[in-house]
Amino acid sequence: MIGTWEVGGAFVRGGRLLRAFTQVVPCLWVLGVICWELLTPHDTEVVPLLAAAPAIACASSGRRRCILLLGGASLLFALAPPTALEPDGDSEEPHASLVSCCAILAVVAASYLTNGRRLRLVRELEQMRAVAAAAQDAVLxxxxxxxxxxxxxxxxxxxxxxxxxxxxxxxxxxxxxxxxxxxxxxxxxxxxxxxxxxxxxxxxxxxxxxxxxxxxxxxxxxxxxxxxxxxxxxxxxxxxxxxxxxxxxxxxxxxxxxxxxxxxxxxxxxxxxxxxxxxxxxxxxxxxxxxxxxxxxxxxxxxxxxxxxxxxxxxxxxxxxxxxxxxxxxxxxxxxxxxxxxxxxxxxxxxxxxxxxxxxxxxxxxxxxxxxxxxxxxxxxxxxxxxxxxxxx
The missing domain is CATH 3.60.40.10 (PPM-type phosphatase domain)
Known part of the structure; x- marks a missing residue:
């Protein structure tokens, strides 16, 4: 007997590949920002873009550990001495690193809280699906x-x-x-x-x-x-x-x-x-x-x-x-x-x-x-x- 039709096997495999790709997107974002910072002129500030990494992790993987790890890595890069990212210059403003760190911390906190609410909603949705499946078995x-x-x-x-x-x-x-x-x-x-x-x-x-x-x-x-x-x-x-x-x-x-x-x-x-x-x-x-x-x-x-x-x-x-x-x-x-x-x-x-x-x-x-x-x-x-x-x- 065939019951309510589910998604085909090829679609499921495609979904797994998509989920695996989304889990590495935040890491690729961090690497891209660091490479951009190293390869662009020293008066171009792109380190603040690291603040987007925790938000991307929240939207893609949805794992709190990933959000915290990426947030910590972004803070380390933002606090790195100027010579590490700009070997020949001192164009970084005195408070630029502090501003970048504050932005990263704010995004990490917001992403962490948002992800907690998201997890609660996911659990409620799973419970509703279980109730719907029970209703289906009772009706059909x-x-x-x-x-x-x-x-x-x-x-x-x-x-x-x-x-x-x-x-x-x-x-x-x-x-x-x-x-x-x-x-x-x-x-x-x-x-x-x-x-x-x-x-x-x-x-x-x-x-x-x-x-x-x-x-x-x-x-x-x-x-x-x-x-x-x-x-x-x-x-x-x-x-x-x-x-x-x-x-x-x-x-x-x-x-x-x-x-x-x-x-x-x-x-x-x-x-x-x-x-x-x-x-x-x-x-x-x-x-x-x-x-x-x-x-x-x-x-x-x-x-x-x-x-x-x-x-x-x-x-x-x-x-x-x-x-x-x-x-x-x-x-x-x-x-x-x-x-x-x-x-x-x-x-x-x-x-x-x-x-x-x-x-x-x-x-x-x-x-x-x-x-x-x-x-x-x-x-x-x-x-x-x-x-x-x-x-x-």
């Missing part, structure tokens, strides 16, 4: 690699900078009624969308086991969402929610699937994109086609569900076939010229030839989306791949 739980003969892989890419969870949702459960799947998209990206996702997924995790019919599962989701929206309407606005968004305009697109032990697929779709079916052709290449077995119902939230909710019969998931579910962020992704991402051909390329590997499909689409958009996403992207790994016959 890691999926098992296999469930009742179904191989599972998933991926999530948030459009919000620094976020690990957004408005997209998915879950796969093995129940007495078959393997049941949900994928959806709540309106927005902020904390309000995350709360909506938690309400819908919480209801699905109960209803999927309790309700024999897929239509009854959908009705339970609709009731849970309506309760959640009423509570939000009665309560105070929460910090982090998008301002100016009436609760009456909130909605969630939902696609419910049920995979029977024999591969039979049934679905209920409320405003969500239909999935793609991947199967191996006679030549070994993956054949990709979109499932669209029935009309799409309106999203949950603004409109009541109709009295009759017949589940649509889809093409069966044969042994070796894979089903790829996605949110609209994948197909709505655009490049710098405004061209939409073409998901179908990307799935065919990611599947390649031979047996379909769900994890490879997810990773291939992930790389293609990031290449197409240059890493700048306008909406969250969630992908879910299910492969029937039972043997034919």
């Amino acid at each position: 739980r890691p999926l098992p690699a296999r469930l009742e003969g179904i191989e599972v892989a998933s991926g999530y890419l948030s459009a919000s900078r620094g976020a690990v969870v957004g408005g997209d949702l998915y879950e796969v459960l093995a129940t007495a009624h078959g393997v049941r799947v949900i994928i959806g998209d709540a309106r927005g990206h902020g904390l309000g969308a995350i709360r909506t996702v938690a309400a819908v997924l919480g209801s699905f995790r109960e209803a999927a086991h309790d309700e024999p019919e897929l239509a009854d599962v959908l009705r339970r989701l609709d009731r849970a969402l309506q309760r959640h929206l009423r509570e939000r309407a009665l309560g105070e606005p929460h910090v982090g929610e998008e301002p100016g968004t009436p609760v009456a305009e909130e909605f969630v697109t939902v696609l419910l699937l049920e995979v029977a032990p024999d591969g039979e697929l049934t679905a209920l779709n409320c405003g969500h994109p239909w999935p793609y079916l991947l199967s191996e052709s006679a030549t070994g290449a993956a054949r990709v086609r979109r499932l669209a077995p029935a009309e799409v119902l309106p999203p949950l939230g603004p409109f009541p569900l109709p009295d009759d909710l017949p589940a649509a019969r889809c093409a069966p998931l044969q042994p070796g076939d894979a089903l790829v579910l996605h949110t609209d962020g994948a197909e709505d992704a655009r490049d710098a010229h405004g061209t939409f991402f073409d998901l179908g051909p990307a799935l065919a390329r990611a599947a390649g030839t031979g047996p379909i590997d769900p994890a490879a499909v997810i990773e291939g689409v992930r790389s293609a989306v990031l290449r197409h958009t240059g890493g700048r996403l306008a909406d969250d992207v969630a992908l879910l791949a299910l492969r029937n790994e039972t043997k034919a016959g």
